[in-house]
Amino acid sequence: MFNSISSQASKLINLTTRRKRNVDSKTKLITITSGKGGVGKSTFTANIAFLLAQRGLKIAVLDADIGLANMQVLFDIKPKYTFFDYIDGNKSINDVISQTSYENISLLAGKSGYQYSNHSNSFVFTRVVEDIISLNKFDILLVDTGAGLNDFVKEFLSISDNIIALTTTDPSALTDVYSLIKMLSIDKDKLMLCFNHTKNYKIGETIANSLVNLAKKNRLNQDFMVEYIGNVSTSANISTTGRLRKLFTKEFLDDDSTKQLQDVINYLLKNIY
Numbered sequence: 713m714f715n716s717i718s719s720q721a722s723k724l725i726n727l728t729t730r731r732k733r734n735v736d737s738k739t740k741l742i743t744i745t746s747g748k749g750g751v752g753k754s755t756f757t758a759n760i761a762f763l764l765a766q767r768g769l770k771i772a773v774l775d776a777d778i779g780l781a782n783m784q785v786l787f788d789i790k791p792k793y794t795f796f797d798y799i800d801g802n803k804s805i806n807d808v809i810s811q812t813s814y815e816n817i818s819l820l821a822g823k824s825g826y827q828y829s830n831h832s833n834s835f836v837f838t839r840v841v842e843d844i845i846s847l848n849k850f851d852i853l854l855v856d857t858g859a860g861l862n863d864f865v866k867e868f869l870s871i872s873d874n875i876i877a878l879t880t881t882d883p884s885a886l887t888d889v890y891s892l893i894k895m896l897s898i899d900k901d902k903l904m905l906c907f908n909h910t911k912n913y914k915i916g917e918t919i920a921n922s923l924v925n926l927a928k929k930n931r932l933n934q935d936f937m938v939e940y941i942g943n944v945s946t947s948a949n950i951s952t953t954g955r956l957r958k959l960f961t962k963e964f965l966d967d968d969s970t971k972q973l974q975d976v977i978n979y980l981l982k983n984i985y
């Protein structure tokens with residue numbers, strides 16, 4: 713009994729010291745998640761990294777998708793190490809940060825098929841995020857979580873105050889995103905919601921409002937905010953550039969979807985903390 717109380721107490725102490733360290737760093741943390749898999753989360757993350765970097769910001773991307781770590785494919789690099797080499801104590805945090813061929817974008821590559829249970833409840837992933845922030849090298853750290861709401865994803869969500877959920881208008885994706893809203897409403901202030909494969913801004917806004925109304929009807933925490941931050945249309949250029957290991961926001965500056973993502977960036981730069 714004493715053991716479990718003292719270990720809980722030490723976790724709380726760790727969390728408190730982490731918060732203090734965060735405040736001293738310029739690095740802002742944005743976590744990108746999705747209830748359902750395959751909604752375009754990794755493509756979205758890589759392209760917002762590019763647009764943010766184009767505005768002169770130094771960006772680190774942490775590929776925390778253990779289902780399918782494919783950020784290195786999107787950035788077309790072969791990193792020597794993954795951030796698990798840091799966790800395993802074989803490499804320093806700087807060793808596992810790879811510069812991509814895109815100016816101002818660094819990647820901490822992930823590893824597919826990792827067993828979270830090896831580290832569950834150890835807060836080791838929280839520490840990785842905190843250690844990157846403590847370097848004070850980056851303006852923004854983007855964490856791309858896997859899909860779903862497993863313990864691994866929950867650990868990454870637990871340390872972020874700027875969370876973006878990417879969804880489509882597909883009913884099963886909306887059901888999953890509502891589960892995410894329900895979970896986050898317990899101890900977070902807000903969730904930023906973005907719609908992929910969604911033709912225009914208005915459609916996303918209408919569906920976001922329906923989710924907010926459902927949350928009200930089900931009496932979820934009234935102080936919790938769901939903020940609609942924009943939409944990205946379906947574009948053949950996105951799938952083509954993805955296959956060619958290129959970023960559509962770099963190749964197709966005038967594509968509607970690039971312009972829509974620029975609007976999302978404008979929103980983020982005004983609203984993240």
Ligand SMILES: Nc1ncnc2c1ncn2[C@@H]1O[C@H](COP(=O)(O)OP(=O)(O)OP(=O)(O)O)[C@@H](O)[C@H]1O
Nearest residue numbers: 749750751752753754755859945946947950951954
């Ligand atoms: N708006 C879009 N228009 C056209 N194709 C898109 C769009 N968004 C994503 N795609 C394509 O959809 C596929 C899935 O995207 P992606 O791998 O980014 O999804 P994901 O949510 O990260 O998947 P997973 O959950 O499996 O990691 C890719 O081929 C990508 O190019």
